[in-house]
Amino acid sequence: MEPFTTLTAIAAPMPMQNIDTDKIIPARFLKTIKRSGLGIHLFDPMRFNKDGSENPDFVLNQEPYRKAEIIIAHENFGCGSSREHAPWALLDFGIRCIIAPDFADIFYNNSFKNGILPIRLPRAVCDQLIDDSKLGGNARVTVDLARQVVVRPNGEEIAFDIDPFRKHSLLNGLDDIGQTLQHDKSIDGFEARQRQNQSWMPSTTAA
Amino acid sequence: MSASRPRTLFDKIWDNHVVERLPDGTCILYIDRHLVHEVTSPQAFEGLRMAGRKLRRPDCTIAVADHNIPTVGSRIPADIKEEDSRIQVETLEKNVKEFGVPYIPILDKRQGIVHIIGPELGLSLPGTTIVCGDSHTSTHGALGALAFGIGTSEVEHVMATQTLLQNPAKNMQIDVSGTLGFGCSAKDIVLAIIGKITTAGGNGHVIEYTGDTIRALDIAGRCTVSNMSIEAGAKAGLIAPDQTTFDYLRGRDFAPKGEAFEQAVAYWKTLPSDAGAHYDTIVRLTTAEIAPMVTWGTTPGQVVPVTGVVPNPADETDEAKRAQLQRMVDYMALTPGQAMQDLVIDVVFIGSCTNGRIEDIRAAAAVAKGRHVAAGVQAMVVPGSGLVKFQAEQEGLDRILLEAGFEWRDPCCSMCLGMNPDKLTPGQRCASTSNRNFEGRQGPGGRTHLLSPAMAAAAAVTGRLTDVRQLV
Numbered sequence: 001m002e003p004f005t006t007l008t009a010i011a012a013p014m015p016m017q018n019i020d021t022d023k024i025i026p027a028r029f030l031k032t033i034k035r036s037g038l039g040i041h042l043f044d045p046m047r048f049n050k051d052g053s054e055n056p057d058f059v060l061n062q063e064p065y066r067k068a069e070i071i072i073a074h075e076n077f078g079c080g081s082s083r084e085h086a087p088w089a090l091l092d093f094g095i096r097c098i099i100a101p102d103f104a105d106i107f108y109n110n111s112f113k114n115g116i117l118p119i120r121l122p123r124a125v126c127d128q129l130i131d132d133s134k135l136g137g138n139a140r141v142t143v144d145l146a147r148q149v150v151v152r153p154n155g156e157e158i159a160f161d162i163d164p165f166r167k168h169s170l171l172n173g174l175d176d177i178g179q180t181l182q183h184d185k186s187i188d189g190f191e192a193r194q195r196q197n198q199s200w201m202p203s204t205t206a207a
Numbered sequence: 208m209s210a211s212r213p214r215t216l217f218d219k220i221w222d223n224h225v226v227e228r229l230p231d232g233t234c235i236l237y238i239d240r241h242l243v244h245e246v247t248s249p250q251a252f253e254g255l256r257m258a259g260r261k262l263r264r265p266d267c268t269i270a271v272a273d274h275n276i277p278t279v280g281s282r283i284p285a286d287i288k289e290e291d292s293r294i295q296v297e298t299l300e301k302n303v304k305e306f307g308v309p310y311i312p313i314l315d316k317r318q319g320i321v322h323i324i325g326p327e328l329g330l331s332l333p334g335t336t337i338v339c340g341d342s343h344t345s346t347h348g349a350l351g352a353l354a355f356g357i358g359t360s361e362v363e364h365v366m367a368t369q370t371l372l373q374n375p376a377k378n379m380q381i382d383v384s385g386t387l388g389f390g391c392s393a394k395d396i397v398l399a400i401i402g403k404i405t406t407a408g409g410n411g412h413v414i415e416y417t418g419d420t421i422r423a424l425d426i427a428g429r430c431t432v433s434n435m436s437i438e439a440g441a442k443a444g445l446i447a448p449d450q451t452t453f454d455y456l457r458g459r460d461f462a463p464k465g466e467a468f469e470q471a472v473a474y475w476k477t478l479p480s481d482a483g484a485h486y487d488t489i490v491r492l493t494t495a496e497i498a499p500m501v502t503w504g505t506t507p508g509q510v511v512p513v514t515g516v517v518p519n520p521a522d523e524t525d526e527a528k529r530a531q532l533q534r535m536v537d538y539m540a541l542t543p544g545q546a547m548q549d550l551v552i553d554v555v556f557i558g559s560c561t562n563g564r565i566e567d568i569r570a571a572a573a574v575a576k577g578r579h580v581a582a583g584v585q586a587m588v589v590p591g592s593g594l595v596k597f598q599a600e601q602e603g604l605d606r607i608l609l610e611a612g613f614e615w616r617d618p619c620c621s622m623c624l625g626m627n628p629d630k631l632t633p634g635q636r637c638a639s640t641s642n643r644n645f646e647g648r649q650g651p652g653g654r655t656h657l658l659s660p661a662m663a664a665a666a667a668v669t670g671r672l673t674d675v676r677q678l679v
């Protein structure tokens with residue numbers, strides 16, 4: 001997993017509540033065998049017209065937001081399915097951070113697992129950041145995870161909360177697997193004990 | 208934790224697999240067996256590849272394709288007509304080569320539904336931890352293994368580390384006593400249990416099934432019961448290993464052999480719950496509460512004896528529940544008070560990881576013998592594995608079923624979830640031996656009634672839901 005340290009990027013305003021996983025990536029794209037390549041279907045129902053052409057009114061089809069790496073939204077972002085296709089699609093498009101007043105639980109957890117930083121900030125602050133994001137030109141938002149601040153284009157800093165364990169994982173690019181592999185010695189030890197105490201345990205390559 | 212505290216079967220397996228307890232109480236739990244199939248593994252393999260990681264223990268892993276395989280015609284992956292299905296199967300075959308995973312090819316006689324072949328091949332052993340990216344992994348608990356379903360991220364986690372991050376579950380005992388009534392089977396036991404405790408009754412628990420009724424079941428019956436633990440909301444189901452288990456496992460392909468088997472049995476005998484072990488929840492049933500059962504609604508908990516009637520949603524006092532029941536009655540096109548035995552059936556499906564074993568096919572054939580599938584009914588029998596199919600053909604069961612007008616197909620998940628071409632069409636009513644009757648599960652708009660193999664065969668020959676006791 002890619003570490004998340006600081007990010008200075010274009011933020012796309014999406015002032016909507018309940019952006020659910022079906023809006024993020026509709027169920028019909030879930031039969032895929034990949035987690036990469038889903039970015040082209042991100043927000044499909046809003047981003048494309050029925051004939052497949054781009055909907056010019058949708059924010060990610062507009063400059064400079066085509067290159068957005070941050071999304072700013074309203075309440076309950078990511079509600080719906082537990083499947084991980086939603087964070088996979090966001091990440092594949094290039095989104096590394098989402099700022100909203102709150103998130104659906106499973107989506108919130110799944111984001112960390114995939115190296116995306118979800119930040120909870122009060123609605124009024126989100127609205128301020130949404131206004132900032134419309135300044136155009138070189139307006140950039142900076143997210144500094146180590147210092148736990150979001151920096152507005154005018155330099156003002158807004159503090160945010162994050163669980164220390166998750167912060168550590170993101171800063172070091174440790175997904176659950178990376179964390180567990182830090183206990184590699186214990187796993188080796190367990191396997192050695194099992195080989196000794198349960199030598200009857202057959203292998204799946206045996207028959 | 209003191210070793211002298213009386214422990215349940217679940218406690219013992221758990222304690223024996225904790226690699227490390229993390230400061231927040233989460234445990235790194237060692238996984239002995241990882242069963243892999245084509246639907247939930249591709250992103251996990253891709254994740255390994257993207258991170259440059261290896262599969263830690265190919266020798267604890269085994270793969271098989273089951274969900275997408277056609278039950279008629281060519282079984283060569285390149286011939287699978289549905290593109291999504293074909294790609295999933297071909298991707299699995301590519302991944303197992305790349306990562307060195309033992310694989311049971313589709314044309315191998317031992318291929319079949321992952322939860323059928325685990326016990327059948329002796330891959331599922333007492334006291335082990337078994338996972339698979341599939342909720343019905345609970346099946347393997349019938350052999351006394353701690354077996355549960357996991358998501359794709361966890362599949363990848365097991366591939367890379369042979370462990371999972373887990374928090375302990377609560378212990379639940381479901382005790383069933385008495386002699387099973389005439390015409391009743393393991394399926395009726397588990398449907399009655401879910402009817403009693405509801406589909407949320409097992410939430411947060413691992414269920415251990417105990418009692419003389421459970422002890423009297425053969426391994427096939429125990430698999431049927433354990434399989435549906437997940438439908439009761441439980442994380443897993445368990446049945447303590449006993450002589451029936453040991454006799455079943457002896458000589459199976461992947462089971463320990465010779466001296467190793469005797470060592471294993473000595474260990475397995477230490478596993479049953481200690482006297483005085485603590486269960487957080489205890490439920491008791493007697494066989495007096497179990498008749499040939501059939502579901503009427505769209506969850507497995509909406510179940511009545513076949514002699515019963517469709518309940519009336521108006522009798523429910525809670526408004527939200529009433530609305531939910533009404534929705535089920537409407538979806539299933541039922542009338543409150545209607546006799547279950549008046550319901551006319553379009554399709555009969557005998558198969559799945561719940562009831563696709565040789566014992567199930569024998570039970571169906573016993574009812575079908577000398578009778579004929581009713582006019583207008585399509586009845587299919589889909590063995591759970593190649594070995595089940597072979598055994599049934601050795602016993603001549605295929606001929607009995609074919610002569611009675613049943614279709615005799617090749618092994619796969621088939622109409623259990625309609626990922627392959629076997630699907631209900633909208634409005635069709637199906638008597639099914641599978642485990643889920645959710646809206647659209649067997650095909651969009653399809654209506655599913657869950658029941659035992661003998662009851663399914665009875666429905667096939669009469670064309671309506673029928674009390675099998677009248678036929679045998």
Ligand code: SF4
Pocket residue numbers: 274320321322341343559560561619620623624641642
């Ligand atoms: S038979 Fe049905 S429940 Fe069992 S693994 Fe296949 S799809 Fe799942």
